[in-house]
Amino acid sequence: xxxxxxxxxxxxxxxxxxxxxxxxxxxxxxxxxxxxxxxxxxxxxxxxxxxxxxxxxxxxxxxxxxxxxxxxxxxxxxxxxxxxxxxxxxxxxxxxxxxxxxxxxxxxxxxxxxxxxxxxxxxxxxxxxxxxxxxxxxxxxxxxxxxxxxxxxxxxxxx
Numbered sequence: 001x002x003x004x005x006x007x008x009x010x011x012x013x014x015x016x017x018x019x020x021x022x023x024x025x026x027x028x029x030x031x032x033x034x035x036x037x038x039x040x041x042x043x044x045x046x047x048x049x050x051x052x053x054x055x056x057x058x059x060x061x062x063x064x065x066x067x068x069x070x071x072x073x074x075x076x077x078x079x080x081x082x083x084x085x086x087x088x089x090x091x092x093x094x095x096x097x098x099x100x101x102x103x104x105x106x107x108x109x110x111x112x113x114x115x116x117x118x119x120x121x122x123x124x125x126x127x128x129x130x131x132x133x134x135x136x137x138x139x140x141x142x143x144x145x146x147x148x149x150x151x152x153x154x155x156x157x158x159x
Contacts, residue, residue, distance in 0.1 A: 002089045003053045005046075009085030013049045014149055016066075016078040020044060021145070024070045025133045033071040035137070041070040047102050049078070053086055105156035109143065112151075116142035123147055 125131035130145035
């Protein structure tokens with residue numbers, strides 16, 4: 001089967017990814033767990049979840065649960081509902097286009113990230129908690145957190 005996200009599903013996954021990133025930072029910063037063995041949540045993308053649905057979802061099920069290690073011992077789970085969050089797509093080219101748009105949107109934002117890095121400019125986070133954690137674990141992203149994900153989503157919408 002070939003599946004794509006609905007708009008609702010796309011938003012749900014983006015919120016899940018952001019939540020995993022924030023939980024990972026909090027758990028590590030509070031010394032509850034370590035992130036020495038895994039960094040799945042730190043590198044998670046909407047494409048990872050879509051690939052999981054397309055490779056592991058059984059066509060007779062009404063939902064799909066995606067699971068990711070947030071830290072070495074803690075896991076995050078997201079349940080997506082068929083026909084609410086994702087739908088069948090008969091044409092592989094539509095799926096390929098959706099995946100390519102996601103990568104292209106991220107690549108475009110990365111071009112600006114590199115320019116900001118060259119100019120040593122950071123775009124501040126509107127969320128004080130995100131701003132407070134932006135440099136944890138040696139992170140030096142110039143566009144961070146919600147601002148990054150929102151920018152990728154806006155670029156993807158233009159494509």
